[in-house]
Structure formats: structure tokens, C-alpha cells
Amino acid sequence: NMITLQQCEQWDQADELAGFKARFDLPPNTIYLDGNSLGAMPRHAMERAQQVIAQEWRTDLINSWNKAGWWTLPVRLGDQMSSLIGAGQGETIVSDSTSVNLFKVLAAAVNLQKERHPQKKVILAERDSFPTDLYIIEGFNAFFGKDYRLELIDEPADLKTAINDETAVVVLSHVNYRTGYLHDMQATNRLAHEHHALVIWDLCHSAGALPIELKASGSDFAIGCTYKYLNAGPGAPALLWVNPELLDKISQPLSGWWGHKHPFAMSPSYEAASGIERFLCGTQPIVSLSLVACGVDVFLQTDLQAVRRKSLALTDLFIRLVEQECAEFGLRLITPRDHHFRGSHVSFAHEQGYAVVQALIARGVIGDYREPEVMRFGITPLYLSFVDIWQAVQHLKAVLTDREWDKPAYKTRSKVT
Ligand SMILES: *Cc1c(COP(=O)(O)O)cnc(C)c1O
Numbered sequence: 001n002m003i004t005l006q007q008c009e010q011w012d013q014a015d016e017l018a019g020f021k022a023r024f025d026l027p028p029n030t031i032y033l034d035g036n037s038l039g040a041m042p043r044h045a046m047e048r049a050q051q052v053i054a055q056e057w058r059t060d061l062i063n064s065w066n067k068a069g070w071w072t073l074p075v076r077l078g079d080q081m082s083s084l085i086g087a088g089q090g091e092t093i094v095s096d097s098t099s100v101n102l103f104k105v106l107a108a109a110v111n112l113q114k115e116r117h118p119q120k121k122v123i124l125a126e127r128d129s130f131p132t133d134l135y136i137i138e139g140f141n142a143f144f145g146k147d148y149r150l151e152l153i154d155e156p157a158d159l160k161t162a163i164n165d166e167t168a169v170v171v172l173s174h175v176n177y178r179t180g181y182l183h184d185m186q187a188t189n190r191l192a193h194e195h196h197a198l199v200i201w202d203l204c205h206s207a208g209a210l211p212i213e214l215k216a217s218g219s220d221f222a223i224g225c226t227y228k229y230l231n232a233g234p235g236a237p238a239l240l241w242v243n244p245e246l247l248d249k250i251s252q253p254l255s256g257w258w259g260h261k262h263p264f265a266m267s268p269s270y271e272a273a274s275g276i277e278r279f280l281c282g283t284q285p286i287v288s289l290s291l292v293a294c295g296v297d298v299f300l301q302t303d304l305q306a307v308r309r310k311s312l313a314l315t316d317l318f319i320r321l322v323e324q325e326c327a328e329f330g331l332r333l334i335t336p337r338d339h340h341f342r343g344s345h346v347s348f349a350h351e352q353g354y355a356v357v358q359a360l361i362a363r364g365v366i367g368d369y370r371e372p373e374v375m376r377f378g379i380t381p382l383y384l385s386f387v388d389i390w391q392a393v394q395h396l397k398a399v400l401t402d403r404e405w406d407k408p409a410y411k412t413r414s415k416v417t
Contacts, residue, residue, distance in 0.1 A: 036378030
């Protein structure tokens with residue numbers, strides 16, 4: 001039972017999400033498999049950017065803080081995206097970057113644990129975390145948590161034994177940026193809570209990629225990018241969520257004026273806002289922040305369960321086609337086959353991975369490369385079709401068959417891989 005192009009065309013005809021591709025403005029002759037790194041541009045983002053710059057900035061100037069609601073944008077955007085992450089109203093903000101937000105919630109979590117369980121001195125994370133998460137923990141410990149120890153596990157399965165009565169905080173990526181491994185959020189929260197540990201979830205590779213139930217799964221804290229699967233635009237501010245049961249018990253050290261209870265009282269001393277606003281710091285990049293709504297708007301017209309079904313169908317198809325068409329080239333699948341543990345990208349390791357990805361990009365098939373040897377293909381169901389996956393694998397086969405990757409130009413590393 002070989003998969004054929006005709007079969008892929010039939011799947012496209014039956015695809016309930018096929019219409020969403022028109023909501024994005026993608027360049028011609030491109031199969032974009034990197035929406036997990038920088039999401040595509042929602043079609044109405046151009047018009048919205050024009051409006052923000054021409055009307056809100058040029059014409060309305062300072063009035064826009066009130067008139068256009070610039071000041072309340074971080075909270076309004078958080079509310080707007082709440083159904084995508086299983087949050088309630090008033091529990092999420094969009095502000096700063098994922099790295100900075102991790103610092104804020106880590107400090108809040110450690111501080112709370114210092115009061116509740118002062119003997120707990122371990123912050124637990126995965127060695128294969130996206131590096132910024134580990135660097136932020138290291139930096140935090142060096143300045144504020146000298147008696148805390150960062151412990152790294154090598155396999156998700158190690159969590160079961162690694163979380164113990166010394167664990168203060170667990171920092172995990174919901175979906176691993178390299179392998180695409182998906183953690184069971186609820187089971188992990190339960191395990192951590194049995195040991196009175198708090199969990200910080202990094203949603204960078206799951207927000208907008210699959211349904212998330214932060215509150216129902218009993219999560220404590222979450223952070224994540226909006227510029228990946230949520231299509232908010234390059235460097236757009238990041239989300240930050242706190243379980244409302246913790247909110248009035250915690251504070252965070254980047255106590256800038258946006259997090260003040262009465263910012264325009266201009267008081268000489270800090271008093272934290274009562275709500276999730278206490279996790280704000282300072283003035284936000286409003287043009288970029290304004291565009292976050294465009295990607296979220298598109299998602300609110302979809303059903304995330306349908307997005308997830310198509311994502312799994314497309315990642316299954318990608319894996320099966322690579323095995324069918326490229327079997328002799330020694331590609332090693334490093335993404336879990338089990339749906340329960342798979343996010344929304346597929347990664348194959350190959351010793352010429354970097355050069356292969358460059359040769360694919362030259363053909364208009366845009367994936368990316370992550371050390372060591374990993375070719376990463378992001379699957380975004382709203383703007384990818386089954387035929388796109390078929391064609392992408394045909395290009396991959398051609399690159400490998402004709403050794404197209406074997407050119408000096410494809411082996412020179414750019415700053416961004
Ligand atoms: C992309 C990514 C980040 C990026 O953080 P920034 O602060 O936006 O640079 C952080 N964590 C994970 C898991 C990521 O995938």
C-alpha cells in the first residue's frame with residue numbers, strides 16, 4: 001500500500017481546514033515547513049500594521065494609549081488567546097519575550113517555594129531544553145538562587161525518578177524544539193505536585209500547534225512564543241500565564257511600572273497590581289504587539305481539535321513518505337511515532353543535515369536545521385496541504401538522489417541555521 005500523489009489530492013479534497021490557507025500570505029512556489037520557528041503572515045496583518053502606524057501612531061499620537069487601547073493590549077491579547085491554551089479570563093498576558101517571562105515566573109516560583117518548602121533546592125529541567133531556558137535558570141541561580149542547583153535529565157522517562165522531595169521547580173518544554181517530543185501535561189503536573197514541586201511549562205512549540213489545557217491539567221505557570229505557531233510576527237511579545245490560585249501569593253522581581261497597582265499615581269514605591277498585570281514590566285513594542293491579534297483571530301475561527309487531527313495526519317504522512325521514498329539514504333527519525341508523544345514537527349537526523357536543508361531551501365522547501373545533524377520540518381495545518389507534504393518529500397528525494405547537497409555553498413554556515 002504505497003501512498004500516491006492521487007491519494008494526497010483526495011485527502012486535500014476532504015480537508016475541512018483547506019480554506020484557511022487563503023488566510024495567509026505566503027510567497028509563490030514555496031512549501032513552508034518552518035512555521036514552528038517563524039509563523040507565516042496572516043493576510044490581514046499588512047492592513048492592521050498600516051492602521052497601527054498611519055492612524056494610531058501618526059494621526060492619533062499619544063491619544064492612542066487610551067483611544068486605541070494600547071495600554072490594556074497585553075491583557076486583552078491574553079484574554080483573546082485564552083481558549084487556545086485552556087486559560088480563564090484575566091490569567092494571561094502577552095508581553096516581553098519568552099526568555100524574560102521565564103525569568104519572571106521562575107523567580108515567582110522559587111520565591112513561593114522558599115516560603116512553603118525552604119528545604120527544596122533543586123530546579124529540574126531537560127538537558128535537551130531550548131538553550132535559552134537553561135541559560136535563564138543559570139543566570140537566575142547565579143544572581144538570586146546561589147543555594148539552588150540546576151539538575152538536568154537526559155530522557156523524558158527520567159522525570160519519574162528525578163522529581164523528588166528536593167525538587168522545588170520543574171521547567172519543561174511542552175513540546176521539545178528539536179525532537180518534537182510532547183510531554184503529558186496533566187500526568188507531569190500530578191507527579192510534580194505529589195512532591196510539592198511547581199511546574200513551569202514552556203509552550204513555544206505547542207501554543208497554536210495543539211489543544212492545551214493549562215488550567216484543567218492543574219498547571220502552575222506557562223510561558224511561550226507567539227511568533228511561532230501563533231503567527232504573530234518576528235519577535236512579537238510572548239505569553240505568560242499563571243494559575244489564578246497562585247496569583248495573589250506571588251510576585252516577580254522585574255517590578256516595573258506597568259505591573260504597579262496604580263501606574264499613573266507615580267508613587268515612589270512599588271505596589272503590585274492585584275491581577276496578572278503584576279507580571280508586566282515596562283512599555284511594550286506596540287506595533288509588534290498589535291499584530292499578535294491577527295494570528296489569534298484566525299485560530300479563533302478554527303477548532304483546535306481539527307487542527308490537531310490534521311497535524312497528526314500530516315506528520316504521519318511526512319514520516320511514511322520519507323520511509324517510502326527515501327529509505328536508502330540513512331535518515332533517522334528522532335520524532336516519536338506515538339501520537340500521544342508527538343508535537344507538530346518532524347525531525348530527521350542525517351550527517352549532511354545542514355547541507356540537505358540548504359539544498360531544499362534552494363528548491364523552495366523551507367525547513368531548518370538544529371545541532372546536531374537534525375533536519376526539522378514544521379507542520380502547520382492551517383497553511384499546509386497533503387500535496388505540499390508529498391511535494392516536499394519528492395524534493396527531499398531529489399536532493400538526496402542527485403547529491404544536490406554536495407556543494408560548498410550549502411555547507412557554509414549562516415549565522416542563523
Ligand atoms: C523559540 C523558543 C524560545 C525563544 O525564546 P525568545 O525569548 O523568544 O528568544 C524559548 N524557548 C523555547 C522552547 C523555544 O522553542
